Amino acid sequence: MTLALVNETIKKELAAVEQLFTDELGSDLGCVNNLVKHVSRFRGKMLRPTLVLLAGKSCGELTDAHAVLATVVEMVHMATLVHDDVLDEAELRRKGATINHLRGNEAAVLLGDYLISHSFHLCSSLDSQFASRIIGRTTNQVCEGELLQIHHRNNLDLDEETYFQIIRRKTASLCATCCLLGAKYAGASEVRMSQLELFGLSLGTAFQIQDDILDIVGDANTVGKTLGLDLEKGKLTLPIIHYLRTASPQKREWMRSIVENQSPDRIDAVRKLLLASDSINYARHCAGDHVSRARAALADLPDTKSKRLLDAMAEFVADRAV
Amino acid sequence: MTLALVNETIKKELAAVEQLFTDELGSDLGCVNNLVKHVSRFRGKMLRPTLVLLAGKSCGELTDAHAVLATVVEMVHMATLVHDDVLDEAELRRKGATINHLRGNEAAVLLGDYLISHSFHLCSSLDSQFASRIIGRTTNQVCEGELLQIHHRNNLDLDEETYFQIIRRKTASLCATCCLLGAKYAGASEVRMSQLELFGLSLGTAFQIQDDILDIVGDANTVGKTLGLDLEKGKLTLPIIHYLRTASPQKREWMRSIVENQSPDRIDAVRKLLLASDSINYARHCAGDHVSRARAALADLPDTKSKRLLDAMAEFVADRAV
Numbered sequence: 001m002t003l004a005l006v007n008e009t010i011k012k013e014l015a016a017v018e019q020l021f022t023d024e025l026g027s028d029l030g031c032v033n034n035l036v037k038h039v040s041r042f043r044g045k046m047l048r049p050t051l052v053l054l055a056g057k058s059c060g061e062l063t064d065a066h067a068v069l070a071t072v073v074e075m076v077h078m079a080t081l082v083h084d085d086v087l088d089e090a091e092l093r094r095k096g097a098t099i100n101h102l103r104g105n106e107a108a109v110l111l112g113d114y115l116i117s118h119s120f121h122l123c124s125s126l127d128s129q130f131a132s133r134i135i136g137r138t139t140n141q142v143c144e145g146e147l148l149q150i151h152h153r154n155n156l157d158l159d160e161e162t163y164f165q166i167i168r169r170k171t172a173s174l175c176a177t178c179c180l181l182g183a184k185y186a187g188a189s190e191v192r193m194s195q196l197e198l199f200g201l202s203l204g205t206a207f208q209i210q211d212d213i214l215d216i217v218g219d220a221n222t223v224g225k226t227l228g229l230d231l232e233k234g235k236l237t238l239p240i241i242h243y244l245r246t247a248s249p250q251k252r253e254w255m256r257s258i259v260e261n262q263s264p265d266r267i268d269a270v271r272k273l274l275l276a277s278d279s280i281n282y283a284r285h286c287a288g289d290h291v292s293r294a295r296a297a298l299a300d301l302p303d304t305k306s307k308r309l310l311d312a313m314a315e316f317v318a319d320r321a322v
Numbered sequence: 323m324t325l326a327l328v329n330e331t332i333k334k335e336l337a338a339v340e341q342l343f344t345d346e347l348g349s350d351l352g353c354v355n356n357l358v359k360h361v362s363r364f365r366g367k368m369l370r371p372t373l374v375l376l377a378g379k380s381c382g383e384l385t386d387a388h389a390v391l392a393t394v395v396e397m398v399h400m401a402t403l404v405h406d407d408v409l410d411e412a413e414l415r416r417k418g419a420t421i422n423h424l425r426g427n428e429a430a431v432l433l434g435d436y437l438i439s440h441s442f443h444l445c446s447s448l449d450s451q452f453a454s455r456i457i458g459r460t461t462n463q464v465c466e467g468e469l470l471q472i473h474h475r476n477n478l479d480l481d482e483e484t485y486f487q488i489i490r491r492k493t494a495s496l497c498a499t500c501c502l503l504g505a506k507y508a509g510a511s512e513v514r515m516s517q518l519e520l521f522g523l524s525l526g527t528a529f530q531i532q533d534d535i536l537d538i539v540g541d542a543n544t545v546g547k548t549l550g551l552d553l554e555k556g557k558l559t560l561p562i563i564h565y566l567r568t569a570s571p572q573k574r575e576w577m578r579s580i581v582e583n584q585s586p587d588r589i590d591a592v593r594k595l596l597l598a599s600d601s602i603n604y605a606r607h608c609a610g611d612h613v614s615r616a617r618a619a620l621a622d623l624p625d626t627k628s629k630r631l632l633d634a635m636a637e638f639v640a641d642r643a644v
Contacts, residue, residue: 144436
């Protein structure tokens with residue numbers, strides 16, 4: 001099962017999300033519309049809208065609010081991508097040139113702001129403040145995760161606990177919110193909402209661990225973005241954290257010197273050391289552990305097609321090569 | 323009358339806003355709190371909270387919602403300042419080092435995001451979606467204004483109409499929203515809300531024209547930020563637009579060559595040409611015109627102390643040296 005197959009089952013709903021996305025971002029200014037066009041070219045997996053929609057379907061009937069919410073979370077996600085590209089000085093994302101590379105850092109900052117602003121604007125079209133409050137809380141957490149990450153840049157002593165704090169806030173919190181809101185707007189009970197939220201949190205954690213693994217050992221052509229960027233920007237991720245904790249003193253010093261060294265081929269050197277160790281497997285095991293937690297969180301749900309698709313998604317995120 | 327004197331009359335309310343500002347931005351992460359500390363050092367005129375509070379008082383009684391709204395608009399404003407500093411590469415703002423200069427562009431982008439996120443989060447604590455929707459619409463416009471501005475960077479043929487479109491969206495729209503929301507949450511009628519909105523729009527326009535004038539002919543020590551930045555970043559403002567339209571062909575070519583030229587003393591050269599012309603006066607006259615419109619928008623309001631203070635503010639914004 002791949003995400004593309006899952007998405008196929010909610011094709012119509014996702015098309016509505018794409019339409020709403022385009023409609024909401026339209027401006028009376030040509031220059032704004034031209035810039036926004038770049039974003040749609042970078043549209044990716046639609047993981048977050050899919051979570052909103054399937055969480056909703058697994059708890060009851062989808063409503064118009066689900067299309068709105070699915071669009072809102074995708075906009076939040078796109079905003080973080082656009083601003084991440086400023087942060088990361090990445091020149092390649094989704095096999096297309098990044099906004100900042102094409103149009104300069106200023107346009108990238110403003111386009112990210114435009115996306116955040118429209119996500120809140122769209123969200124506030126719903127009947128109650130419930131979703132706005134949750135989305136606001138979540139974007140607060142996403143910012144905190146990113147800030148914690150740059151605070152620990154080049155910190156070779158970063159521990160696993162802090163790594164998990166970072167990815168929980170910057171990635172998993174939004175996935176949790178997708179599932180929580182999907183459930184809430186389908187009329188789910190408080191208990192069911194919590195189950196779905198935990199599902200999203202665990203799935204999001206597994207997803208980010210896998211992202212970090214792919215950044216080291218992925219295939220650039222398949223993944224479609226510049227690899228080795230985490231290292232480039234001084235971000236330590238799980239495989240390296242594990243390596244530095246478990247390798248022999250000699251190997252550890254060797255790894256530290258490579259990571260600190262600014263040579264252009266250090267990503268290859270790091271990859272070699274990691275592949276000869278157990279650290280990539282360890283990270284994969286951790287991701288698998290979070291997948292199990294995600295699936296366990298669904299145990300109590302009635303057996304529907306949507307539940308089975310969510311279950312399949314949890315497995316997919318830690319298994320993907322893209 | 324200065325803004326400081328106006329603020330003195332609502333000292334208690336503004337203190338509550340400062341407290342709410344600090345409370346809302348607090349995090350369980352020390353690194354986030356350390357970064358946020360920088361922002362409060364840059365706290366400035368409190369123009370926007372003052373507009374919310376006085377607009378409210380001029381239409382009825384202040385409520386708890388006014389403190390929330392006043393904090394929300396100040397956060398939006400601070401976010402734009404922090405991101406503007408990234409855009410502008412300004413090294414000095416409010417007589418303190420800018421965030422990006424102190425902590426790097428990445429921290430500045432994220433801190434701006436953190437402020438935007440918290441402004442929406444705080445706004446969504448209110449009872450209804452009304453304010454969230456208006457704030458979202460306004461931040462959309464602010465982004466559009468900024469995007470239109472960078473679209474016309476280095477465009478020596480920028481016309482006045484486009485200049486006014488830019489400043490209406492990037493500055494005046496938020497001032498208009500401050501007054502509209504202040505009135506709304508004091509129970510004002512639709513007509514009264516429109517009057518206050520127009521007041522804010524006109525005041526904000528006058529404020530920005532004066533800001534642009536000060537960037538050229540202000541005294542850096544008084545204004546407390548790097549001057550000449552508009553020119554530095556290729557932003558044409560009203561005095562130069564007027565000069566290029568009205569000067570003799572010879573002088574116009576001279577001005578164009580100075581503006582296009584990257585020499586470090588070009589701000590002085592531009593200042594000299596403008597001061598010897600009528601263009602600074604023209605811009606001052608335009609600002610005065612918007613002040614008159616602002617004051618006229620208040621004509622129908624009952625004669626209260628708050629109305630008189632708003633009236634005084636309109637005059638102040640176009641007259642200030644800071």
